[in-house]
Amino acid sequence: xxxxxxxxxxxxxxxxxxxxxxxxxxxxxxxxxxxxxxxxxxxxxxxxxxxxxxxxxxxxxxxxxxxxxxxxxxxxxxxxxxxxxxxxxx
Numbered sequence: 521x522x523x524x525x526x527x528x529x530x531x532x533x534x535x536x537x538x539x540x541x542x543x544x545x546x547x548x549x550x551x552x553x554x555x556x557x558x559x560x561x562x563x564x565x566x567x568x569x570x571x572x573x574x575x576x577x578x579x580x581x582x583x584x585x586x587x588x589x590x591x592x593x594x595x596x597x598x599x600x601x602x603x604x605x606x607x608x609x610x
Contacts (some may be wrong), residue, residue, distance in 0.1 A: 522561075529560040538580040539563065 532539045539560055546556040571578050 525561045525564065526557065527568060529557050529564060532564065533557070536580075538583065 527538075531541045536539070542563060543556050543560055546559050547553070551559070567583070569576055
């Protein structure tokens, strides 16, 4: 199964713009080829799970919107966590 997923990830990096962007983003962060492909493999598993649980076809736009929403919410959550830790210390 893993070998099949690996080959799917390799192909998707060549032909799917969304996954290609994710691959290149991780490569630019210093990951080697196999590590970046591992990220794509994990992403594909999450995409498959999402399609199966939501019974909706895959839509790259929805995935991009979810990533943007996550990035926008992430810094505020970390700031709140840091505030709570500081309050506990003082």
